[in-house]
Amino acid sequence: MSLSKLDVAKRYSKALYEILESDNNVDAARDDLNAIKDVLLADPELEVALSGVSLDNSQKESLLNPLIDAVSSQYVKNLITMLFEYHRINDLGAVIDEFNNLYNEKHGIVKAEAITAIPLSDTERDNLATAFGKRINAKQVELSTKTNPDIIGGVILRSSDVVFDGSIRTKIEQVKRLLLK
Template sequence: MAVTDRDAAPRYGKALFEAAQDQQALSAVSAQLAQVNAVIEATPELMPALASNNLTQTDKTTLMGLLTQDAGDLVKHLVQILMANGRILGLPAVIQDFSDRFDEATGHVDATVTTAVPLTEAQAQAMNQALAKQLKAKTVGITTVVDPSVIGGVKVQSSDLVIDGTVKTRLSKLRQQLLTN
């Protein structure tokens, strides 16, 4: 069975992470990969163009140069290796793998907090501290979502963890209990 780009991504992500760690450049490489990922997301036709047989090698090299123009040698070499090995479409998955490894190494966790009304700055800070303690993380990146249908309370999602203390969920559970009894 052939190895897909997504299957190969952890190998490349791990190799890049270890090389960046050896050079004490984890934060720099992480920031550079975030920039590359932003370009990929802003230009959806870029990755298919790089993988296409319709462009000349010179055109592909020019595109890769534009993609990595602000990146350091490690990121530039990664893109070149992926291109040479026919795995350029796996670049977003490699970036995600590196990001996951970086977050784990730095104790960073991302969480989505859903509330019925916007959180004040003080509430957001208190939520950040509470989540850091609950999730045993050094830092927590919170994305807030306002959804009036939750009525009240808070729903927190982080990776595979969901903490749902919303009024909507409580009412739904109560309705289920009433209907089953």
């Protein structure tokens, strides 16, 4: 029975996080991992080439070595090498994502998206992030913003599986439903 990409990512990221935490190197390794993620996002064909069958192992290693050499954390180097040797290099992006999820969970960091009818100023965005963080007991909220004029006004906040809908459009819909009963 083979493991799903998510199962592999969770196992490897948890193991990596635990060893880095015991060695007090989580932040430096996280920087390395995010730099690798940036490279993978900038060149999606790299992951395909490393995990595909069109190149032989020596060609794949020549692509992978500069990536490994750019990393300062020996643990991250070992992770990349191990994923490559176990033919799981295509799981590297998922491992990095799960590592970041674990990091955020342990440090009280929440990612959220705010949808508004008009763009928010930096001050408004910061105030919204602070207020949302207090409401959900998060130490830090990483808030991205998006505009959608269809909501008329107010704000919709999405974080993980939770949605706080304070839009005018939703309020109007609620009033309509009450009037039509």
